[in-house]
Amino acid sequence: ERHTARRHSVAVIPGDGIGSEVVPAAVAAVDAVAAVHGFTVRWTEYPWGSDHYRRHGRMMAVDGLDLLSRHDAILLGAVGTPDIPDDVTLWGLLIPIRRQFDQYVNLRPVRSMPGVRGPLRDANDIDLVIVRENVEGEYSEIGGRFHRGRPEEMAIQEAVFTRAGVARVAGYAARLASERRGGLTSATKSNGIIHTMPFWDEVVAETVAASPGVALRKVLIDALAAELVLRPERFDVIVASNLFGDILSDLASALTGSIGLAASANLNPERKHPSLFEPVHGSAPDIAGKGIANPVGQIWSAALMLRHLGEETAAQALLDAVDAALAAGVLTPDLGGNATTGDFVSAVVTTITATA
Ligand code: ATP
Numbered sequence: 001e002r003h004t005a006r007r008h009s010v011a012v013i014p015g016d017g018i019g020s021e022v023v024p025a026a027v028a029a030v031d032a033v034a035a036v037h038g039f040t041v042r043w044t045e046y047p048w049g050s051d052h053y054r055r056h057g058r059m060m061a062v063d064g065l066d067l068l069s070r071h072d073a074i075l076l077g078a079v080g081t082p083d084i085p086d087d088v089t090l091w092g093l094l095i096p097i098r099r100q101f102d103q104y105v106n107l108r109p110v111r112s113m114p115g116v117r118g119p120l121r122d123a124n125d126i127d128l129v130i131v132r133e134n135v136e137g138e139y140s141e142i143g144g145r146f147h148r149g150r151p152e153e154m155a156i157q158e159a160v161f162t163r164a165g166v167a168r169v170a171g172y173a174a175r176l177a178s179e180r181r182g183g184l185t186s187a188t189k190s191n192g193i194i195h196t197m198p199f200w201d202e203v204v205a206e207t208v209a210a211s212p213g214v215a216l217r218k219v220l221i222d223a224l225a226a227e228l229v230l231r232p233e234r235f236d237v238i239v240a241s242n243l244f245g246d247i248l249s250d251l252a253s254a255l256t257g258s259i260g261l262a263a264s265a266n267l268n269p270e271r272k273h274p275s276l277f278e279p280v281h282g283s284a285p286d287i288a289g290k291g292i293a294n295p296v297g298q299i300w301s302a303a304l305m306l307r308h309l310g311e312e313t314a315a316q317a318l319l320d321a322v323d324a325a326l327a328a329g330v331l332t333p334d335l336g337g338n339a340t341t342g343d344f345v346s347a348v349v350t351t352i353t354a355t356a
């Protein structure tokens with residue numbers, strides 16, 4: 001069923017471990033906000049992940065991509081367990097989805113949240129978004145190992161940047177910056193990586209020049225990493241290649257206090273294909289089944305999904321309700337409290353219903 005203005009069809013993959021605890025929490029929160037804001041979400045659950053792999057030898061159904069392509073968006077919990085290698089999880093589910101649906105933007109919003117203490121003493125006003133190029137760049141399959149076992153043994157890994165690929169991610173980042181505070185930082189290393197990075201700089205600069213009101217600053221990745229720790233509140237939007245964006249995303253999400261808070265989106269901005277929304281954390285086997293997982297990263301990812309589906313006011317209401325719950329001290333153990341996943345969602349749903 002395709003998307004009509006006020007009815008959205010969403011594929012849900014709870015996955016493994018705490019995925020199956022935080023996903024129902026996010027679904028409940030979205031249903032509450034949808035009821036208040038006059039739209040409905042039709043959820044279709046797909047039981048894919050490690051159990052599916054153990055039973056069928058694949059992370060998802062044979063026609064999984066085809067099934068997913070019929071939905072407006074995909075909400076994912078976490079896939080992976082300690083006994084299954086990471087590359088099975090990645091290549092069996094996440095990478096095929098990312099490629100098939102041309103999800104070339106990986107979005108990682110990072111902000112300070114009320115009632116939550118991060119590792120930095122004075123950083124209380126972080127509000128930035130990392131836009132990571134998600135399908136090309138350093139993570140290519142071109143290269144190999146040569147002269148194995150000989151003194152001249154070597155390994156070569158090629159990075160591939162295309163004009164179209166850099167321009168579209170830079171264009172997305174520039175539009176996002178113009179809707180926010182107008183600041184765009186581009187991560188580079190053109191002093192050391194002399195072919196691909198000057199090309200990245202050139203295409204980013206050309207693309208951003210077409211966006212009035214956006215101030216572009218290009219910063220070497222090493223200096224940028226240091227600045228993110230020392231002055232994170234200075235950043236608005238950061239655009240980075242696949243590898244640099246991967247590293248900066250983890251650094252930035254660590255600044256806010258718990259990995260349980262961090263959200264992400266894998267976007268096909270043109271909406272030609274469904275986009276995927278998932279928390280940054282994994283299946284967390286050490287706390288799975290205890291009902292104490294922090295659902296904020298998953299709920300925030302669902303809010304990114306609502307925004308992508310055009311439900312901007314509902315998305316904001318959801319985030320406001322999360323802030324209200326945190327500010328009221330409803331904190332899961334990872335944030336130093338003793339609230340359960342259920343307590344947190346109840347607080348969010350109560351706020352949403354009360355402000356209706
Ligand atoms: P995976 O391989 O699935 O990524 P992982 O063990 O590498 O799993 P996470 O699952 O993200 O990584 O867990 C890292 C640590 O953070 C664990 O100690 C886990 O309990 C904790 N953690 C992760 N997510 C949450 C959450 N939502 N709430 C509370 N703690 C969490």
Ligand code: MG
Nearest residue numbers: 080281282283
């Ligand atoms: Mg992990």
